[in-house]
Amino acid sequence: xxxxxxxxxxxxxxxxxxxxxxxxxxxxxxxxxxxxxxxxxxxxxxxxxxxxxxxxxxxxxxxxxxxxxxxxxxxxxxxxxxxxxxxxxxxxxxxxxxxxxxxxxxxxxxxxxxxxxxxxxxxxxxxxxxxxxxxxxxxxxxxxxxxxxxxxxxxxxxxxxxxxxxxxxxxxxxxxxxxxxxxxxxxxxxxxxxxxxxxxxxxxxxxxxxxxxxxxxxxxxxxxxxxxxxxxxxxxxxxxxxxxxxxxxxxxxxxxxxxxxxxxxxxxxxxxxxxxx
Amino acid sequence: xxxxxxxxxxxxxxxxxxxxxxxxxxxxxxxxxxxxxxxxxxxxxxxxxxxxxxxxxxxxxxxxxxxxxxxxxxxxxxxxxxxxxxxxxxxxxxxxxxxxxxxxxxxxxxxxxxxxxxxxxxxxxxxxxxxxxxxxxxxxxxxxxxxxxxxxxxxxxxxxxxxxxxxxxxxxxxxxxxxxxxxxxxxxxxxxxxxxxxx
Numbered sequence: 403x404x405x406x407x408x409x410x411x412x413x414x415x416x417x418x419x420x421x422x423x424x425x426x427x428x429x430x431x432x433x434x435x436x437x438x439x440x441x442x443x444x445x446x447x448x449x450x451x452x453x454x455x456x457x458x459x460x461x462x463x464x465x466x467x468x469x470x471x472x473x474x475x476x477x478x479x480x481x482x483x484x485x486x487x488x489x490x491x492x493x494x495x496x497x498x499x500x501x502x503x504x505x506x507x508x509x510x511x512x513x514x515x516x517x518x519x520x521x522x523x524x525x526x527x528x529x530x531x532x533x534x535x536x537x538x539x540x541x542x543x544x545x546x547x548x549x550x551x552x553x554x555x556x557x558x559x560x561x562x563x564x565x566x567x568x569x570x571x572x573x574x575x576x577x578x579x580x581x582x583x584x585x586x587x588x589x590x591x592x593x594x595x596x597x598x599x600x601x602x603x604x605x606x607x608x609x610x611x612x613x614x615x616x617x618x619x620x621x622x623x624x625x626x627x628x629x630x631x632x633x634x635x636x637x638x639x640x641x642x643x644x645x646x647x648x649x650x651x652x653x654x655x656x657x658x659x660x661x662x663x664x665x666x667x668x669x670x671x672x673x674x675x676x677x678x679x
Numbered sequence: 680x681x682x683x684x685x686x687x688x689x690x691x692x693x694x695x696x697x698x699x700x701x702x703x704x705x706x707x708x709x710x711x712x713x714x715x716x717x718x719x720x721x722x723x724x725x726x727x728x729x730x731x732x733x734x735x736x737x738x739x740x741x742x743x744x745x746x747x748x749x750x751x752x753x754x755x756x757x758x759x760x761x762x763x764x765x766x767x768x769x770x771x772x773x774x775x776x777x778x779x780x781x782x783x784x785x786x787x788x789x790x791x792x793x794x795x796x797x798x799x800x801x802x803x804x805x806x807x808x809x810x811x812x813x814x815x816x817x818x819x820x821x822x823x824x825x826x827x828x829x830x831x832x833x834x835x836x837x838x839x840x841x842x843x844x845x846x847x848x849x850x851x852x853x854x855x856x857x858x859x860x861x862x863x864x865x866x867x868x869x870x871x872x873x874x875x876x877x878x
Binding site: 466469498616642 | 700701702703738739740775776804808811813814830831837838839868869870872873874875876877878
């Protein structure tokens with residue numbers, strides 16, 4: 403009788419856990435990209451998060467609502483891990499509010515750095531994900547995922563995973579290197595001036611700045627820009643209740659082009675703000 | 680012709696009033712809303728009092744964090760006892776999360792032991808948009824002279840974890856303590872966090 407009750411209890415617990423997993427409209431796992439220790443002592447990993455239709459998860463700056471997605475890593479002693487690389491987010495705008503994040507599937511890439519004197523033939527990686535996923539309602543999505551990576555001199559990942567990494571890397575913002583940037587702050591706005599811009603300015607359909615920090619700028623992708631002969635002026639409004647003085651402009655500029663591919667390009671920019679800019 | 684002009688002028692003027700954006704260190708925009716029990720209240724009814732506006736949605740995980748922990752009720756009780764007026768405002772549109780029947784609102788409020796002065800219904804979102812309310816919760820404080828002196832988050836830990844409340848800096852209690860001591864509010868704004876207001 404007691405043995406039967408114990409088995410029954412176990413089955414109920416397993417069923418409830420399976421139900422919970424099925425009811426959560428998101429799942430996460432760790433994936434590993436191809437690497438070669440002959441080239442560098444780093445192993446690229448990614449946290450792959452898949453979301454059911456109509457659900458989204460947030461960027462490092464969630465925008466007007468939501469919560470930044472955060473990942474805390476624990477890795478084998480002696481191994482270090484880089485910061486996460488964030489693909490350019492989508493902008494979800496509704497009723498004058500804008501949030502920044504991702505839907506469908508997202509891969510957040512980081513690099514494990516393995517020292518020369520690392521003796522083990524495997525690395526354990528544990529990732530604690532804390533996030534919020536939303537549709538018309540929001541629910542916390544907290545997950546702990548882990549994996550053990552057996553180290554080899556050369557590793558080739560599966561094609562499907564290789565594609566995930568390629569896609570994610572293509573979605574990363576580049577570093578500004580082909581235009582000059584200056585800023586003109588005033589009471590209500592900041593004007594970002596881009597000069598010597600090596601693109602066909604006439605093909606720019608949309609341009610907006612997404613800051614990494616929240617609370618200073620109004621969150622929106624609808625930002626006014628003006629094409630000049632020698633460049634572009636982009637006006638970014640401050641938030642109605644700007645929570646701090648702007649000391650540094652740090653975030654991404656997103657360009658959308660009206661070319662055949664409706665392509666998008668983004669650059670990370672970082673600039674100190676002073677009255678002489 | 681004159682009558683049409685007057686009507687157009689009134690519509691234009693009225694829309695300007697509603698489009699007015701609330702600003703820190705300026706007079707808080709007056710509004711009139713009906714509470715869950717059918718009584719009308721205007722902000723101007725509470726002249727010469729400190730007023731807290733708390734944007735609410737009982738089903739939002741961030742609001743649940745502060746209510747399940749009794750954090751919000753504790754603030755409400757502490758400060759209404761010191762003659763602060765505490766208005767919870769729900770701007771959830773019909774059919775959206777947080778828009779409940781009167782019976783459900785009163786049941787939830789009673790179960791939580793809520794101690795706000797009134798729970799106000801802003802179903803068309805006019806007051807929410809007037810104040811730029813983005814999240815639930817989103818907190819505002821108006822001082823005794825009617826000036827908006829705080830707008831932002833309840834604290835500095837944007838999460839849904841009850842455990843984060845203890846170690847966080849509560850901007851609302853800090854600002855209220857300063858006002859009650861006759862001082863100016865030192866931190867007048869912070870980034871609000873929560874679910875989007877369901878306009």
